[in-house]
Amino acid sequence: MTVPLFDSETPLAPMRDAILARITEVVARxxxxxxxxxxxxxxxxxxxxxxxxxxxVANGTDAITIALRALGIRPGDEVVVPSFTFYATxxxxxxxxxxxxxxxxxxxxxxxxxxxxxxxxxxxxxxIVAVDLFGCPAPIPRLRTLGLPVLEDAAQxxxxxLDGRRAGSLGDVATFSFYPSKNLGxxxxxxxxxxxxxxxxxxxxxLRFHGSRDKITFEYVGYNSRLDELQAAILRVLLPQxxxxxxxxxxxxxxxxxxxxxxxVGVPVPPPGAEPAWHLYIxxxxxxxxxxxxxxxQDIQARGYYRxxxxxxxxxxxxxxxxxxxxxxxxxxxxxxxxxxxxxxQAQAREVVDAxxxxxx
Ligand SMILES: Cc1ncc(COP(=O)(O)O)c(C=O)c1O
Numbered sequence: 001m002t003v004p005l006f007d008s009e010t011p012l013a014p015m016r017d018a019i020l021a022r023i024t025e026v027v028a029r030x031x032x033x034x035x036x037x038x039x040x041x042x043x044x045x046x047x048x049x050x051x052x053x054x055x056x057v058a059n060g061t062d063a064i065t066i067a068l069r070a071l072g073i074r075p076g077d078e079v080v081v082p083s084f085t086f087y088a089t090x091x092x093x094x095x096x097x098x099x100x101x102x103x104x105x106x107x108x109x110x111x112x113x114x115x116x117x118x119x120x121x122x123x124x125x126x127x128i129v130a131v132d133l134f135g136c137p138a139p140i141p142r143l144r145t146l147g148l149p150v151l152e153d154a155a156q157x158x159x160x161x162l163d164g165r166r167a168g169s170l171g172d173v174a175t176f177s178f179y180p181s182k183n184l185g186x187x188x189x190x191x192x193x194x195x196x197x198x199x200x201x202x203x204x205x206x207l208r209f210h211g212s213r214d215k216i217t218f219e220y221v222g223y224n225s226r227l228d229e230l231q232a233a234i235l236r237v238l239l240p241q242x243x244x245x246x247x248x249x250x251x252x253x254x255x256x257x258x259x260x261x262x263x264x265v266g267v268p269v270p271p272p273g274a275e276p277a278w279h280l281y282i283x284x285x286x287x288x289x290x291x292x293x294x295x296x297x298q299d300i301q302a303r304g305y306y307r308x309x310x311x312x313x314x315x316x317x318x319x320x321x322x323x324x325x326x327x328x329x330x331x332x333x334x335x336x337x338x339x340x341x342x343x344x345x346q347a348q349a350r351e352v353v354d355a356x357x358x359x360x361x
Contacts, residue, residue, distance in 0.1 A: 003348045005301040006181060007341035011245055015237055019187075022233040029229075034209070037232035044239055045176075045192060049169045053201030055193040056227030057208050060155040060177020063191035064092030066223060067173045068127065070193070070203040071149050073098050077126035082112045083311040084328040085131045088177075089153050090310045093129065094319070101125065102311040104325040108269035110282065111138040114146060120322055121146070132157030132167045135183065135249070135279035136270050140170035151175065154194075158184040159246030159277035167277070168194050173204075178227075178235060183249070183277050184242050186231040246277040248342030253278050255349035256338070264356045265291075266334070280305065281340035288336035290361040298355045303337045 012019075026037060042054040057063045073079060075097035081090045083102040090100040104116040110133045117128055128146065130138035131153040137160050143150050152171030154160075160167035168174040176182075178190035193204045206213045211220030253276070261267055266284035270276050282305065285291050292302045309332045311320045338352055 001348070001351065002299040003301065003339045003344075003352055004341075005303055005337060005339050007343055008181060008185065010343045011241070011248075011341070015241065018237050019234055022237055023230060026229050026233045032229045034226055035229045037229040037236065038227050041227070041232040041236050041239070042192070044236060046194065048239060048242070049166045049174075049194050051169045051194045052196045052198065053194065055201055055204045055208060056232060057191045057193060058225040058227065059189040060153075060175055060179065060191040061088040061092050061095075062208075062223060062225040063175035063177070063193050064089065064129065064151065064153060065095045066204050066207045066225060067151055067175050067193045067195075067200075068093065068096040068098065068129075069207055069220075070200045071127055071151065071173060073126055076124070078122060078124040079127045079129055080112075080117050080120055080125060081129045081310070082131055082133070082328070083309040083325050084110065084306055084331055085133055085153070085310065086155070086306070087310060087313065088155075089129060089131055090316060090319070098126070099124075100310075100316065100319045102319070102322050102325060102328075104327050105133070105331065107327050107331070109136055109138075109271055110134060110268060110331060111136060112143070113139060114142045117143060117146060121148075127151060129153055130171065131155070132160060134268065134276075134282050135160050136268060136276040137162035137167045137170065137274050139271060144171070149173070155179075155182065156279040157277055158182065159242045159249070161275040162271075163273040172197065173200055178231065183245065183279050184235065184238060186234050186238075188231055190227050190231040190235065192227065245342035248344075249278040249340060250275065252340055252342075252344035252349060253281060255344070255346045256281065256353060258346075259350050259353035261349075261353045261356065264353070265336075278340050280337045282335050282337050284331065284334040285336055285361075286334060287361045288334055291356070291359055292336055294359045294361060295352075295355055300352055300355050301339060305335055305337055306332055308332065
Protein backbone atom coordinates (compact mmCIF):
# COMPACT_ATOMS: atom_id res chain seq x y z
CA MET A 1 0.00 0.00 0.00
CA THR A 2 1.06 3.61 -0.55
CA VAL A 3 1.90 5.43 2.66
CA PRO A 4 1.56 9.20 2.02
CA LEU A 5 3.70 11.78 3.81
CA PHE A 6 0.52 13.56 5.01
CA ASP A 7 -3.13 12.57 5.03
CA SER A 8 -5.37 15.55 5.70
CA GLU A 9 -8.26 14.24 3.58
CA THR A 10 -9.23 11.20 5.70
CA PRO A 11 -9.60 13.15 8.99
CA LEU A 12 -11.59 15.88 7.18
CA ALA A 13 -14.00 13.53 5.38
CA PRO A 14 -16.48 13.11 8.29
CA MET A 15 -16.57 16.90 8.80
CA ARG A 16 -17.33 17.87 5.21
CA ASP A 17 -21.11 18.28 5.60
CA ALA A 18 -20.72 20.40 8.75
CA ILE A 19 -18.14 22.58 7.00
CA LEU A 20 -20.29 23.08 3.90
CA ALA A 21 -23.27 23.99 6.11
CA ARG A 22 -21.21 26.64 7.91
CA ILE A 23 -19.92 28.05 4.60
CA THR A 24 -23.52 28.31 3.39
CA GLU A 25 -24.45 30.22 6.56
CA VAL A 26 -21.60 32.71 6.07
CA VAL A 27 -22.57 33.26 2.43
CA ALA A 28 -26.22 33.74 3.44
CA ARG A 29 -25.14 36.35 6.01
CA UNK A 30 -23.02 38.15 3.41
CA UNK A 31 -20.39 39.41 5.83
CA UNK A 32 -16.91 38.28 4.92
CA UNK A 33 -14.35 40.35 6.86
CA UNK A 34 -14.06 40.79 10.66
CA UNK A 35 -17.56 39.64 11.52
CA UNK A 36 -19.11 37.29 14.07
CA UNK A 37 -17.26 34.15 12.92
CA UNK A 38 -13.83 35.69 13.52
CA UNK A 39 -14.91 37.09 16.89
CA UNK A 40 -16.32 33.71 17.98
CA UNK A 41 -13.28 31.77 16.76
CA UNK A 42 -10.96 34.16 18.58
CA UNK A 43 -12.85 33.48 21.82
CA UNK A 44 -13.00 29.72 21.27
CA UNK A 45 -9.29 29.45 20.51
CA UNK A 46 -8.43 31.66 23.49
CA UNK A 47 -10.49 29.42 25.76
CA UNK A 48 -8.89 26.25 24.26
CA UNK A 49 -5.41 27.69 24.83
CA UNK A 50 -6.21 29.15 28.25
CA UNK A 51 -5.15 32.70 27.26
CA UNK A 52 -7.01 36.00 27.53
CA UNK A 53 -6.81 37.11 23.90
CA UNK A 54 -6.57 35.75 20.38
CA UNK A 55 -6.33 38.05 17.35
CA UNK A 56 -7.03 36.45 13.97
CA VAL A 57 -4.75 37.55 11.12
CA ALA A 58 -4.19 36.65 7.47
CA ASN A 59 -1.42 34.06 7.94
CA GLY A 60 1.25 32.78 10.32
CA THR A 61 3.97 34.98 8.83
CA ASP A 62 2.03 38.22 9.40
CA ALA A 63 1.20 36.92 12.89
CA ILE A 64 4.91 36.96 13.79
CA THR A 65 5.57 40.40 12.25
CA ILE A 66 2.53 41.94 13.93
CA ALA A 67 3.25 40.26 17.28
CA LEU A 68 6.83 41.57 17.22
CA ARG A 69 5.62 45.09 16.41
CA ALA A 70 3.06 44.82 19.22
CA LEU A 71 5.87 43.71 21.56
CA GLY A 72 7.54 47.03 20.78
CA ILE A 73 10.29 45.73 18.49
CA ARG A 74 11.76 48.60 16.52
CA PRO A 75 14.00 48.91 13.44
CA GLY A 76 17.54 47.90 14.29
CA ASP A 77 16.60 45.74 17.31
CA GLU A 78 18.04 42.23 17.36
CA VAL A 79 15.70 39.27 17.65
CA VAL A 80 17.10 35.78 18.24
CA VAL A 81 15.63 33.06 16.00
CA PRO A 82 16.57 29.47 15.17
CA SER A 83 18.10 28.90 11.76
CA PHE A 84 16.57 25.41 11.56
CA THR A 85 12.92 26.32 10.87
CA PHE A 86 10.71 27.39 7.99
CA TYR A 87 11.97 30.58 6.31
CA ALA A 88 8.93 32.62 7.42
CA THR A 89 10.11 32.69 11.04
CA UNK A 90 13.15 34.84 10.23
CA UNK A 91 11.56 36.63 7.28
CA UNK A 92 8.84 37.98 9.59
CA UNK A 93 11.51 39.38 11.93
CA UNK A 94 13.14 41.26 9.03
CA UNK A 95 9.72 42.47 7.81
CA UNK A 96 9.17 43.98 11.27
CA UNK A 97 12.38 45.96 10.63
CA UNK A 98 14.47 44.01 13.14
CA UNK A 99 17.66 42.03 12.64
CA UNK A 100 17.30 38.24 12.91
CA UNK A 101 20.21 36.75 14.88
CA UNK A 102 20.50 33.01 14.33
CA UNK A 103 21.10 30.52 17.14
CA UNK A 104 21.65 26.77 17.20
CA UNK A 105 19.22 24.04 18.27
CA UNK A 106 19.35 20.90 20.37
CA UNK A 107 20.06 17.64 18.50
CA UNK A 108 17.33 15.63 20.29
CA UNK A 109 14.43 18.10 20.50
CA UNK A 110 15.49 20.14 17.41
CA UNK A 111 14.49 23.25 19.34
CA UNK A 112 16.42 26.26 20.67
CA UNK A 113 17.67 26.03 24.26
CA UNK A 114 18.42 28.71 26.89
CA UNK A 115 22.13 27.98 26.28
CA UNK A 116 21.95 28.28 22.48
CA UNK A 117 20.01 31.56 22.79
CA UNK A 118 22.29 32.91 25.51
CA UNK A 119 25.31 32.35 23.23
CA UNK A 120 24.10 35.01 20.76
CA UNK A 121 22.62 37.64 23.10
CA UNK A 122 23.97 41.19 22.83
CA UNK A 123 22.89 44.46 24.45
CA UNK A 124 20.78 45.05 21.32
CA UNK A 125 18.73 41.83 21.71
CA UNK A 126 15.11 42.79 22.36
CA UNK A 127 13.21 39.50 21.93
CA ILE A 128 13.50 35.76 21.33
CA VAL A 129 11.43 33.85 18.78
CA ALA A 130 11.26 30.17 19.78
CA VAL A 131 9.68 27.74 17.32
CA ASP A 132 7.82 24.64 18.56
CA LEU A 133 9.49 22.82 15.69
CA PHE A 134 7.71 19.90 14.05
CA GLY A 135 5.07 20.09 16.83
CA CYS A 136 7.41 19.61 19.80
CA PRO A 137 7.16 22.47 22.35
CA ALA A 138 10.30 24.59 22.82
CA PRO A 139 11.48 25.16 26.41
CA ILE A 140 9.67 28.51 26.62
CA PRO A 141 9.36 28.72 30.44
CA ARG A 142 13.15 28.29 30.74
CA LEU A 143 13.77 30.77 27.91
CA ARG A 144 11.68 33.36 29.76
CA THR A 145 14.19 33.28 32.64
CA LEU A 146 16.66 35.00 30.25
CA GLY A 147 14.67 38.19 30.93
CA LEU A 148 13.62 39.00 27.36
CA PRO A 149 10.15 38.78 25.80
CA VAL A 150 9.61 35.38 24.16
CA LEU A 151 7.43 34.95 21.07
CA GLU A 152 6.34 31.32 20.67
CA ASP A 153 6.04 30.43 16.98
CA ALA A 154 3.48 27.65 17.41
CA ALA A 155 2.70 27.42 13.67
CA GLN A 156 3.51 23.69 13.69
CA UNK A 157 2.35 22.87 17.22
CA UNK A 158 -1.42 23.37 17.57
CA UNK A 159 -2.54 20.61 19.94
CA UNK A 160 0.80 20.15 21.74
CA UNK A 161 1.35 20.66 25.48
CA LEU A 162 4.26 21.28 27.81
CA ASP A 163 3.79 20.49 31.51
CA GLY A 164 0.01 20.51 31.02
CA ARG A 165 -0.03 23.93 29.29
CA ARG A 166 -0.98 24.31 25.66
CA ALA A 167 1.55 25.23 23.00
CA GLY A 168 0.54 28.77 22.11
CA SER A 169 0.10 29.79 25.75
CA LEU A 170 3.72 29.50 26.85
CA GLY A 171 5.36 32.73 25.68
CA ASP A 172 4.65 36.43 26.20
CA VAL A 173 2.88 36.07 22.88
CA ALA A 174 2.39 33.16 20.48
CA THR A 175 1.57 32.87 16.81
CA PHE A 176 -0.25 30.24 14.74
CA SER A 177 -0.58 29.41 11.08
CA PHE A 178 -3.74 27.76 9.77
CA TYR A 179 -2.22 26.93 6.37
CA PRO A 180 -4.11 23.85 5.10
CA SER A 181 -1.38 21.31 5.90
CA LYS A 182 -0.99 22.50 9.50
CA ASN A 183 -2.35 20.52 12.49
CA LEU A 184 -5.30 22.93 12.57
CA GLY A 185 -5.57 23.98 8.94
CA UNK A 186 -8.23 26.05 7.19
CA UNK A 187 -9.13 26.09 3.47
CA UNK A 188 -6.70 28.82 2.50
CA UNK A 189 -4.41 31.12 4.48
CA UNK A 190 -5.04 32.08 8.08
CA UNK A 191 -3.17 32.87 11.27
CA UNK A 192 -3.57 34.08 14.84
CA UNK A 193 -1.80 35.82 17.69
CA UNK A 194 -2.41 34.63 21.28
CA UNK A 195 -1.47 36.48 24.45
CA UNK A 196 -2.48 37.23 28.05
CA UNK A 197 -1.29 40.82 27.66
CA UNK A 198 -4.26 43.20 27.21
CA UNK A 199 -2.16 46.04 25.76
CA UNK A 200 -0.30 43.80 23.33
CA UNK A 201 -3.58 42.27 22.09
CA UNK A 202 -5.10 45.71 21.57
CA UNK A 203 -2.00 46.88 19.69
CA UNK A 204 -2.03 43.75 17.47
CA UNK A 205 -5.75 44.24 16.79
CA UNK A 206 -5.03 47.77 15.52
CA LEU A 207 -1.99 46.68 13.51
CA ARG A 208 -4.00 44.04 11.61
CA PHE A 209 -6.35 46.82 10.45
CA HIS A 210 -3.96 49.47 9.05
CA GLY A 211 -2.96 50.62 12.54
CA SER A 212 -6.45 51.83 13.43
CA ARG A 213 -8.73 50.99 16.37
CA ASP A 214 -11.83 52.76 15.01
CA LYS A 215 -11.31 52.85 11.20
CA ILE A 216 -11.24 56.67 11.47
CA THR A 217 -7.97 57.52 13.17
CA PHE A 218 -4.81 55.75 11.98
CA GLU A 219 -2.24 55.59 14.80
CA TYR A 220 0.37 53.30 13.25
CA VAL A 221 1.58 52.25 9.84
CA GLY A 222 0.07 48.79 10.06
CA TYR A 223 -1.07 45.96 7.79
CA ASN A 224 -4.15 44.73 6.02
CA SER A 225 -4.00 41.30 7.65
CA ARG A 226 -7.30 39.79 8.72
CA LEU A 227 -8.49 36.24 9.15
CA ASP A 228 -11.60 36.09 6.96
CA GLU A 229 -15.06 34.96 7.99
CA LEU A 230 -15.16 31.85 5.80
CA GLN A 231 -11.85 30.57 7.22
CA ALA A 232 -12.93 31.38 10.78
CA ALA A 233 -16.23 29.51 10.26
CA ILE A 234 -14.32 26.46 9.00
CA LEU A 235 -11.83 26.65 11.89
CA ARG A 236 -14.75 26.72 14.37
CA VAL A 237 -15.86 23.32 13.02
CA LEU A 238 -12.33 21.91 13.16
CA LEU A 239 -11.06 23.21 16.52
CA PRO A 240 -13.14 20.72 18.59
CA GLN A 241 -11.37 17.89 16.69
CA UNK A 242 -7.86 19.14 17.40
CA UNK A 243 -7.26 17.06 20.53
CA UNK A 244 -8.52 13.88 18.85
CA UNK A 245 -6.22 14.53 15.89
CA UNK A 246 -3.26 15.31 18.15
CA UNK A 247 -3.85 12.06 20.06
CA UNK A 248 -3.80 10.31 16.67
CA UNK A 249 -0.44 11.92 15.82
CA UNK A 250 1.00 10.83 19.18
CA UNK A 251 -0.36 7.30 18.67
CA UNK A 252 1.33 7.19 15.25
CA UNK A 253 4.67 8.20 16.83
CA UNK A 254 4.23 5.51 19.49
CA UNK A 255 3.47 2.95 16.78
CA UNK A 256 6.76 3.81 15.04
CA UNK A 257 8.66 3.28 18.30
CA UNK A 258 6.80 0.05 19.12
CA UNK A 259 7.84 -1.22 15.68
CA UNK A 260 11.47 -0.46 16.55
CA UNK A 261 12.08 2.56 14.29
CA UNK A 262 14.77 3.87 16.69
CA UNK A 263 16.93 0.80 15.89
CA UNK A 264 17.42 2.05 12.32
CA VAL A 265 17.33 5.87 12.37
CA GLY A 266 17.65 8.73 14.88
CA VAL A 267 14.23 9.59 16.31
CA PRO A 268 13.11 12.83 18.01
CA VAL A 269 13.46 12.91 21.80
CA PRO A 270 10.91 15.33 23.29
CA PRO A 271 11.86 16.98 26.59
CA PRO A 272 10.30 15.75 29.86
CA GLY A 273 6.76 17.07 30.31
CA ALA A 274 6.18 17.52 26.54
CA GLU A 275 3.22 16.07 24.67
CA PRO A 276 4.17 16.90 21.09
CA ALA A 277 1.51 17.15 18.39
CA TRP A 278 3.75 15.74 15.67
CA HIS A 279 3.17 18.01 12.68
CA LEU A 280 6.08 16.29 10.99
CA TYR A 281 7.82 13.16 12.24
CA ILE A 282 11.46 13.82 11.49
CA UNK A 283 14.16 11.17 11.80
CA UNK A 284 17.85 11.43 11.06
CA UNK A 285 20.05 9.24 8.87
CA UNK A 286 23.56 9.75 7.48
CA UNK A 287 22.29 9.45 3.87
CA UNK A 288 18.65 10.62 4.06
CA UNK A 289 18.16 11.26 0.35
CA UNK A 290 19.27 7.73 -0.57
CA UNK A 291 16.92 6.41 2.10
CA UNK A 292 14.11 8.56 0.66
CA UNK A 293 14.71 7.22 -2.86
CA UNK A 294 14.58 3.60 -1.67
CA UNK A 295 11.39 4.23 0.32
CA UNK A 296 9.84 5.87 -2.76
CA UNK A 297 10.50 2.62 -4.66
CA GLN A 298 8.19 0.96 -2.12
CA ASP A 299 5.49 3.68 -2.38
CA ILE A 300 6.41 5.23 0.96
CA GLN A 301 6.69 9.01 0.82
CA ALA A 302 9.39 10.85 2.77
CA ARG A 303 10.96 14.31 2.43
CA GLY A 304 13.95 16.24 3.72
CA TYR A 305 13.15 19.61 5.33
CA TYR A 306 15.12 22.86 5.50
CA ARG A 307 18.17 21.40 3.69
CA UNK A 308 19.50 24.96 3.43
CA UNK A 309 19.16 26.42 6.91
CA UNK A 310 18.16 30.06 7.19
CA UNK A 311 21.60 31.47 8.00
CA UNK A 312 22.72 30.12 4.61
CA UNK A 313 19.74 31.47 2.59
CA UNK A 314 20.48 34.18 0.00
CA UNK A 315 18.03 36.73 1.43
CA UNK A 316 19.44 36.27 4.93
CA UNK A 317 23.03 37.07 3.87
CA UNK A 318 22.88 40.51 5.54
CA UNK A 319 22.13 38.77 8.84
CA UNK A 320 24.57 35.85 8.54
CA UNK A 321 28.08 35.88 9.98
CA UNK A 322 27.21 34.87 13.52
CA UNK A 323 28.80 31.93 15.32
CA UNK A 324 28.86 28.50 13.67
CA UNK A 325 25.65 26.49 14.10
CA UNK A 326 26.93 22.91 13.96
CA UNK A 327 23.77 21.10 15.11
CA UNK A 328 21.64 23.12 12.68
CA UNK A 329 23.97 22.22 9.81
CA UNK A 330 23.96 18.55 10.83
CA UNK A 331 20.15 18.33 11.15
CA UNK A 332 19.69 20.18 7.84
CA UNK A 333 21.89 17.53 6.18
CA UNK A 334 20.55 14.40 7.90
CA UNK A 335 16.81 14.90 8.49
CA UNK A 336 14.01 13.05 6.76
CA UNK A 337 10.26 13.41 7.39
CA UNK A 338 8.44 10.08 7.51
CA UNK A 339 4.69 9.72 6.95
CA UNK A 340 2.67 11.32 9.78
CA UNK A 341 -1.01 12.11 10.18
CA UNK A 342 -3.79 11.78 12.77
CA UNK A 343 -4.86 8.54 11.06
CA UNK A 344 -1.53 6.81 10.42
CA UNK A 345 -2.16 3.36 11.86
CA GLN A 346 -0.10 0.50 13.28
CA ALA A 347 -0.07 -1.40 9.94
CA GLN A 348 1.28 1.63 8.08
CA ALA A 349 3.87 2.27 10.79
CA ARG A 350 4.94 -1.38 10.54
CA GLU A 351 5.24 -1.10 6.76
CA VAL A 352 7.39 2.04 7.01
CA VAL A 353 9.67 0.56 9.67
CA ASP A 354 10.03 -2.78 7.82
CA ALA A 355 10.93 -0.88 4.64
CA UNK A 356 13.55 1.18 6.48
CA UNK A 357 14.95 -1.95 8.11
CA UNK A 358 15.35 -3.58 4.69
CA UNK A 359 17.08 -0.58 3.12
CA UNK A 360 20.81 -0.83 2.44
CA UNK A 361 22.39 2.61 2.05
C1 LIG B 1 7.47 27.44 11.89
C2 LIG B 1 6.62 28.26 10.98
N1 LIG B 1 6.51 29.58 11.19
C3 LIG B 1 5.76 30.36 10.39
C4 LIG B 1 5.07 29.83 9.33
C5 LIG B 1 4.30 30.77 8.43
O1 LIG B 1 2.95 30.51 8.35
P1 LIG B 1 2.11 30.95 7.05
O2 LIG B 1 2.47 30.02 5.96
O3 LIG B 1 0.69 30.79 7.50
O4 LIG B 1 2.45 32.35 6.76
C6 LIG B 1 5.14 28.45 9.08
C7 LIG B 1 4.40 27.78 8.00
O5 LIG B 1 4.22 27.94 6.94
C8 LIG B 1 5.94 27.65 9.91
O6 LIG B 1 6.07 26.34 9.70
